[in-house]
Amino acid sequence: MARNLVGLDIGSRFIKAVQLTEEKDTYSITQYARIEIQPQEPIPDALRGIFESNNFQTKRVVTSVSGRFVIVRYITMPVMSEDELRNAAKYELGKYIPFEVDEVIHDCQKLEEVQEPTTPEGEKEMRVLLVAAKRTFIDEHTSLLEDAGLQPHVIDVDSFALGNCYELGSTLNPEQQDRNKLIAIIDVGATKTNINIANATTSYFTREFYKGGDDITDVLCKKMALEVKEAEVLKRNPGSEISRVSECIAGTIDDICHDINISIDFFENQYDRRVDSILLTGGCSQTVGLSEDIERTIGRPIVKWNPLENFEINLDDEKKAQLTDDMPQVAIALGLASRIRKD
Template identity: 40%
Template sequence: MFGRRKAAIGLDVGTHAIKMVEVTVSGSSAAITNAGYREVPGEEARAEALRQLVLDKGLRGTDVVSSVAGRSVIVRYVNLRKMDASELQNAIRFEADKYIPFSIDEVVLDCQPVEGAESVGPDEMKVLLVAVKRRLIEDHVTLLRSCGVNPVIIDVDGFALGNAHLLATDMKGRQGVSALVDIGASKTNINVMENDRSLFTREVYVGGADFSAEISRRLAVNPFEVEQVKGDPGDRQEEVREAVQGVADDLGNEIRLSLDFFENEFDRAVDAVILSGGGSRLAGLAQSLEGNFNKPTEVCDPMSAFSLRLSQGGAQTFQEKAPQMIVAIGLAARLGRN
């Protein structure tokens, strides 16, 4: 409601790290009022890491917005004949069956008309179709509850990325077509936004872990050392650059294919690429990708859109990791905006 303060917590349980952000919106400004970060040393250690974070940050019993991602999340843009919202809700189960590789009984479905798509006939509309394996959502909810928090919304990483951008642009204002690209550990999410509308999303399975594997192999360092070398390569900068070049090219080509697809499908150009996620922090990667896309490419800077109201320690963690916190910000934005 106008003028009211509203706080919400986004909890991004990534494959490499858990990120938590509390966003407080009051009037037309948004502030980061709590933040936490904890690495996940391995699949089996995820629950323990989350439990620790919940404990450290005093989150027991609080409502959170969290997300799922990966191959059990299917996002498709499909052309359907024009129909109203209630008709669409009924039709979508039948339509979805054609587009998703799982049984319709195994998934939770959601859909939404996409405004402004070019390649639709006069009697057609474009619809964003989201299908998530029910099991994935149930497991995630169980994990969150067993760690002491109360999930109120389960979103999808790619959409959270768009919501973070919307919250930031509410505060700052950005026009044109931007491709948001979040480079995580296991995958990279792409969300192309025109002003305040998300027009296209895709997930590609290249990410920071692929860079780590190459660095580990070529520089003969263990996984712990890899993280140190990535964060601060010192005099091994050139070795790191050479080690990751192949993966950087693969990732760049995958993203470029998506941008090309978008530009053809929607008949408009992508003006800028905004990178986020821990993977985007690798020294030299943004420049390498910029060379590949031939579009202005920058690593996002949440600090320019949000004020920080954190303890000194919290502010330092947040600042260091800022681009990595974007999905968590976007999750909190789901509740923080209204």
């Protein structure tokens, strides 16, 4: 029987919802919607609107959280069983979070065994992913969804959703054989940028920093004396004003590129491994000059990622055109829905 799951990415400017349907080990995109959040509209009303105006087959949703109440750490621990890890993680947690242990909910996952024994006793070690989130923050998030009449299924983290989207996509494409290929996925949104460095199965590094499209709009407003709405329009279609726009936003774009460069550099030095490919996504990734500036700063080519490329799309023509148009904004929602495979 077909199963459905909706990945719901509640961004700071846009809400994106992608429904994946699993049937006999095939996955297809069977519903899609994107809305721009209106300043005065409560989020539950916006969410209810999305589900009332579009024919989603389920209200079971996977969403994500991010920000300073969500802590992601990659730690090393002695090799132990999953059960032992679960117990040990509770005690380790306190070392890594800026909150009291009983204020958070947490999860942990064994990643891989470290090849060389690194403890003085020669004990084998493994890498572990530890995620903790402030309980009150998760409760508020869950309430938003329940107020909208939705059924929260899993709450994920934005960076992992990017990795899951890549992972399911690469599983669907037999040509994409190299499961060890190391990729950096970069999502530049409105208020933040997320980076996940991973191969097709494991995430090695994630980072989030708070710069994005809103900063570019702000600088245009200031330097060109525009209203936010006008600056948004000009940013997306600079037309004959392109050189003036490029000049005004150059410093802000440089800041974003600098932080991306630092993250990749840090990872490569820490792990002594080179990232094979850099994939760029997120609404702000379309800003004129951004991808070229990242290429220049990092000194290697980047790919404007099409997260849809390996997925079957089962939508009417209008929806399909809309999804294709919105392609830079849908990776996280699609990655959240990709959890259907691990259910």
